[in-house]
Amino acid sequence: MxxxxxxxxxxxxxxxxxxxxxxxEAHSSLINASPGEDAVLDNPTNEIELSFNTKIENGSTLFLTTDTSEKVEPASIQINDTMLLATFSQDLSPGTYTVNWEVLGADGHIIQNNYSFTVKGSEESVQPESKQDKQAASKSTEIETNTSSSEKPTxxxxxxxxxxxxxxxxxxxxxxxxxxxx
Missing domain, CATH: 4.10.860 (DNA Excision Repair, Uvrb; Chain A)
Known part of the structure; x- marks a missing residue:
């Protein structure tokens, strides 16, 4: 017995x-993004907002890369509980952008991923040459994005x-x- x-x-x-x-093992994951994955924006904006399923910590960041592989840094990043808001000094020029984000979750794990969106423009538009002119973001209706495929299987x-x-x-x-x- x-x-x-x-x-x-x-x-x-x-x-x-x-x-x-x-x-x-429940890490932070992206639940909403504005602009969202594969979004096509008619109007330029200077903000990108990411929402996560858990609290994120200071030190979380993002940057953009253009379709010509140029890096665009935000002028400021604000973190408020589960939200990261990146503000750029100017609106984005027409083109395709990749949002590269990296967040420090409340559990101490760093999670990173990326997604792309496009800002529409006329065919005759010329992108400015200066880095400052290329900095910007776009705001659209919140579009839900899928969790990183490398997060859930763990x-x-x-x-x-x-x-x-x-x-x-x-x-x-x-x-x-x-x-x-x-």
Whole structure:
């Protein structure tokens, strides 16, 4: 009877440890962006707003790259709980931009990803040569974006590994306690 109680206690403890491991892996993920992924903006703007599922910390940042691979830095970044607001000194010129973001989640993990959007312009538009003229952002209706494909599987993998570990330990305990039953 003492062996069955020990086996039950081991399995019960491992179960609760695995639940804790899986819940700790809930990293910050992007839930809304303005402008959103693959958005086409008719009117230029000078702001990009990103919303996350958890609180983000100071030190979180973003920058843009143009379709000619030029880097565009925001004039300021404000962080308010789960939101990051990047403001640029001028409106974006017509073209395609990639938003490269990196946030420090409340759990201490750094998560980074990117997405693209386009600012419409006339065919005759010429992009200014100075960096300052190229800085800007666009604001559109909030468009929901998908979570980074590298974020969710991590939690799932840890969960599966934990379940296999529990099953393996339970099997070993059953074999061990079963042999000593003679």
């Amino acid at each position: 003492k062996r069955k109680y020990s086996l039950f206690l081991i399995i019960f403890s491992l179960f609760f440890i695995s639940i804790h491991v899986v819940s700790v 939690t799932l993998i840890y969960g599966i590994i934990s379940l296999f570990a529990i099953a393996g330990i339970a099997l070993l305990a059953w074999v061990w306690f079963g042999r000593n039953k003679k």
